[in-house]
Amino acid sequence: PEYFSQVNEDIINNQPDHWKKFYPHETFVRLVKDTISVLSRKQKASLWVEGAYGTGKSHAVLTLKKLLEVSEEDTKQYFDKFNSQLSKDLFNSLQQIKNSQQKILTVHRYGSSNIYGDGDLAFAIQKSISDALSAAGFHNGNSALKDSAIKWLSQGWAKNAFNELIKTEYIDIFGGNDVDTIVSNLNTYTGEALKELMSNIMRVGKEKHFSALTMDVDDLVEWIKEVIKENDLKAIVFIWDEFTEYFRNNMRTLTGFQKIVDVSGNDPFYMIIVTHNITHIFPSSDKDWKKIMDRFVQPICNIELPENMAFRLMGEAMEERKDTAVQAEWQETRDILYERTHDARKLVKEKAGINDNELKKILPIHPYAALLLKHISSAFDSNQRSMFDFIKNDRGDEVKGFQWFIDNCGPYDENPLLTIDMLWDFFYEKGKEFLSHDIRSILDCYSLPSNKRLNKEEQRVLKTVLLLQAISQKAGDHVELLLPNEHNLNNAFEGSDFENGEASRLANRLIPDVLFKRPLPGGKTQYSALVNSANAAELEKEKRNQREKSTSQLLQEMDIESVFSLSGALRLRYELRFVSKTDFKSTINSLRAQEDTFGNKIVTVATFAKDDAESIELGRMIKEALADESYHMIFIDVSMNPMGNDLMEQYVDAMSNSVVNLKQDRGLATQYDSNA
Numbered sequence: 115p116e117y118f119s120q121v122n123e124d125i126i127n128n129q130p131d132h133w134k135k136f137y138p139h140e141t142f143v144r145l146v147k148d149t150i151s152v153l154s155r156k157q158k159a160s161l162w163v164e165g166a167y168g169t170g171k172s173h174a175v176l177t178l179k180k181l182l183e184v185s186e187e188d189t190k191q192y193f194d195k196f197n198s199q200l201s202k203d204l205f206n207s208l209q210q211i212k213n214s215q216q217k218i219l220t221v222h223r224y225g226s227s228n229i230y231g232d233g234d235l236a237f238a239i240q241k242s243i244s245d246a247l248s249a250a251g252f253h254n255g256n257s258a259l260k261d262s263a264i265k266w267l268s269q270g271w272a273k274n275a276f277n278e279l280i281k282t283e284y285i286d287i288f289g290g291n292d293v294d295t296i297v298s299n300l301n302t303y304t305g306e307a308l309k310e311l312m313s314n315i316m317r318v319g320k321e322k323h324f325s326a327l328t329m330d331v332d333d334l335v336e337w338i339k340e341v342i343k344e345n346d347l348k349a350i351v352f353i354w355d356e357f358t359e360y361f362r363n364n365m366r367t368l369t370g371f372q373k374i375v376d377v378s379g380n381d382p383f384y385m386i387i388v389t390h391n392i393t394h395i396f397p398s399s400d401k402d403w404k405k406i407m408d409r410f411v412q413p414i415c416n417i418e419l420p421e422n423m424a425f426r427l428m429g430e431a432m433e434e435r436k437d438t439a440v441q442a443e444w445q446e447t448r449d450i451l452y453e454r455t456h457d458a459r460k461l462v463k464e465k466a467g468i469n470d471n472e473l474k475k476i477l478p479i480h481p482y483a484a485l486l487l488k489h490i491s492s493a494f495d496s497n498q499r500s501m502f503d504f505i506k507n508d509r510g511d512e513v514k515g516f517q518w519f520i521d522n523c524g525p526y527d528e529n530p531l532l533t534i535d536m537l538w539d540f541f542y543e544k545g546k547e548f549l550s551h552d553i554r555s556i557l558d559c560y561s562l563p564s565n566k567r568l569n570k571e572e573q574r575v576l577k578t579v580l581l582l583q584a585i586s587q588k589a590g591d592h593v594e595l596l597l598p599n600e601h602n603l604n605n606a607f608e609g610s611d612f613e614n615g616e617a618s619r620l621a622n623r624l625i626p627d628v629l630f631k632r633p634l635p636g637g638k639t640q641y642s643a644l645v646n647s648a649n650a651a652e653l654e655k656e657k658r659n660q661r662e663k664s665t666s667q668l669l670q671e672m673d674i675e676s677v678f679s680l681s682g683a684l685r686l687r688y689e690l691r692f693v694s695k696t697d698f699k700s701t702i703n704s705l706r707a708q709e710d711t712f713g714n715k716i717v718t719v720a721t722f723a724k725d726d727a728e729s730i731e732l733g734r735m736i737k738e739a740l741a742d743e744s745y746h747m748i749f750i751d752v753s754m755n756p757m758g759n760d761l762m763e764q765y766v767d768a769m770s771n772s773v774v775n776l777k778q779d780r781g782l783a784t785q786y787d788s789n790a
Contacts, residue, residue, distance in 0.1 A: 134192055136170070136177040137430050138199045139423045145178060145415045146204065152384050152411065153211045153218065153349055160375050160385040162410045164393065165417035170427075170502075171388050174417060175353050178386075179220045181208065182351060216348035221246040223353070226360035232370030235360070236334040237320050239374065243341065243350065244309060252345040254309055259329070259337070263315050264300050266326040267293050279318060287314045331370040338383050349382035357387040365395065365726065366733040368402060375409040395726035421466035424488040424501065429475030431505045432516075447525045451477050454531070454609030458482055461605065465595050478523075479516070480531040482606040485595060489585045490541050490553075504540055514539040529611040534581055535574040541581075551763045556584040559643040568628070571612075575620040578606055579629060579641045599640040656770040661762075665694035665724040668757075668765075678720070689715040695728045698735050702745050709746060716748060723753035724762060765790050 125132060136142070151157045165171045181189055186209055193200045212218065223242045229235055247254040266272050273293045280288045280296075288296065296311070303311055319327025329337065342350060364371070377383040393414075396403040407414075419427070434441055452459065452474055459473055462481035476484050491501040505516045519532050542549070542557050549557070557580050568576060582598035595602060600618040607617040621629060621641055632642040633651075663671075674692045679685075689712050693701045698721060705717050721736065723729040732753040739745045757765075772786035 133173075133177045133180040134188075134195070136173050137427055138177075138196050139419075139427065140199075141415055141417045141423075142174050142177070143199060143204070145174065146181070146208065148411050148415065149178060149182075149351075149386075150204075150207050150211055152378075153351075153382075155382070157411050158379050159409055159411045160378050160387070162414035163386060163388045163417060164391060164414055166391060169417045169419050171417050172355050175355060175386060175388055176222070179222055179351075179353055182212065182218055182220050186212070211348075214348050216346055217250075218348050219243075219246055219250060219252065219345070219350045221350065221352045222355070224355045226354065226357050227363070229360050230363050231367065232331045233320065233328055235364075235370055235374070236329045236331050237316065239352065240329050240334055240337065241313065241316075243338070243352065244313075247341065247345070248306060248309055252347075253341075259312055259316070260300050260308065263312065263327060264297055266324070267297055272324075272326075276318070276324075279322065284314075284318055287317075331373050335373060335377055338377060339381050342381060342383065347382070349384060351384050351386060353386045353388070355388040358389040358392050361389070361392050361395070365730055368406060372402070372406050372409065375406065378409070395730075397727040397730060400730060419488065421485065421488060422468050422472075425466050425468050425472055425476060425484060428479070428484060428487075428501060428505060429472055431502055432475060448474055448477050451525060451530060451609070455481055456608070458605040458608040461595055465593075478519070478525065478531050480533045480606070480609065482595070482602070483532055483534045483537060486534055486581060486585055487537060489589060489593070489596065490537065490581065504537075513544045531610050533574075533578070533610050534606050535577040537581065538577045550588075551760050551767070553584040553588055555767055556580055556587065556643055568624075572620055572624060575603070575612075575617055576624060576628060578603065578617070579621060580643055582606070583640075583642060597640050598642070599638065603641065653770055653774050656773050657766050660766040660769050664696055665722055665728060666696050668724065669694060669722060674722075687714075687716060689717045691717075691719050692722065693719055694722055694724075695731050695735070698732065702739055702747065705747060706745055717746065718748045718750060720750040721753045723756040725756050725759065729753045729756045 138146075145161070145163065148157070148161055152159060152161065163171050163175055181192070189209065189212075190205065193202075193205045221242050223238065226238075229238060244254045267276060277293050280291070280293070291299070296315070299311055300308070315327055316329070318324065338350065341347070360371075361368075375385055378385075393407075434444060452470075459470075459481045462485055463469070463473055466485065473481060479487070487501045487504065491504070503515070514536070516532065519536060523532075524530065542560075546554055546557070560576060560580055579598045582596055582602065586593060586596040586598060589596060591597065595605075600615075600621075603617045603621055604615055607613070612620070625631065626644070628644055629641050630644050631639040633639055669692055678690070678692070680688055680690060689705070691701055691705065698719075702719060705719070709717070721732045723732055733751065736749045736751060739749070768786045768790035772783045772790060775783040775786065
């Protein structure tokens, strides 16, 4: 079956049975249990689904939506198919909720990048619920909105203003009708015709800021309650996928969202928001953020794919042909391949907590390659390089994934296993733009001029070392099997054409020109890429120092005043200061005290932030200063676009290399300083 890098509602609707293929892993089962708990009012809260790219969040919530909608027979078929994961008690609990006289309305919305402020939020929620009501044959709750629109359009000035707009800018959507005709239609239309007309009127209200034609959050809350009561609904479950951008766009104005998720405390309206890993951008000291988190079932549902789950999902994704003769031949071949990796499979089984049958299902992928596959997929800021995309989608010779391996390699080749080096093209050569900076900076070492002269065997080993080093570092060097040492390197090629320690012998040949052996505690060592001639321990120490720099230090080092220096008339007109979170208060207090000395100058303060947490703090500080009314100055909030972790890591890497190389290679140090 085809794999979709991003499962959305269109795919589910176009392939009605696609949801039945979703593997109900432990976190999904917990999501179902939490949903039942919420719908039975045992927990009066909404639900939050979070996870990295490619972990199957979208497929999970759409499967949940289907389970709430489909017949008892379809639900039972799904539970029977995965009876080891889904219990009869869970099925009975779900059906008990669904078999109520009252119906559950499910709503699905995708994407939030265009939501700025409470007005956009209320409009989007109202439209999605209204569409779902119409599709399900319920009363769409437009009566209150309709009466409000008629009342507003009946006022003389409003009628004239709206007439002018619909005769020019909005002539296409109203078909040339005037306000009198529109009001008449509002009084006579029902069903889809009324819904479409109201949607067009509200669009004009939203775009032209006619508040009487739009819904604020308080109006929305009352409208939702009216809809539930009018249709005698058991609940409205509103699933909003890709909700991450809403928080990025509105991280300082979340009051309206808080009011909406508050509804579940007294009425059966539940949001299920789906985000990437976003909660870290809000500081733990943020009281408003804490209030919002309290409105969601805790802990939130984090879909992160532990190793055992990842291996099982990989096995499920690699479906065998239905031909019994082919299956019998493959079973025999698979057993032979399995015996080639004695030590490697034992270690991976123990690490992942899986059994022999589960590990056999992922053949011909080497056990070490499968383990790394799970970890490298989570390092991508894109669905286009997930482990499922690697297995399922055939992109031919250009991007060599699992399907390419099946088409071009066989069980009787010199190397019959898909080893770690074979992940290189898919995840680096054709996917490097999606990699996080810390991983890419290591993998980029492969392209250094000194490595161009390596033969094919040495290239394969270098690719494996670099992939292990990058992913091990990303995991904090806490995963023993990912450390790029001799033991793991040899195990990574066990059963391949590099047997009996050949992989480590090839790696040792790359020392000292390409690799070096980095010392570890207890007299152990691991292979490490020779990024430059600097001492690795010294470089790591310097990186820690650079990361600890405050935003104020960064502003001083970049000489921010010379970068944004004013000249001519502007210099005479403005008194400009640049501040961070740490010196914001002291600077504006000092400027207030000196106010009389500035004459006709406009006092201006520009704020800068290193990360999202500082940005939120500065936003709050600016609001407090404005509310005080004693600070007669303009604030330029540059902190709304913080430096961010990725740029900070690039700076740290460049600046650290500059400092460490200063004594050995001043030219290289200068280049790194320029990069920083």
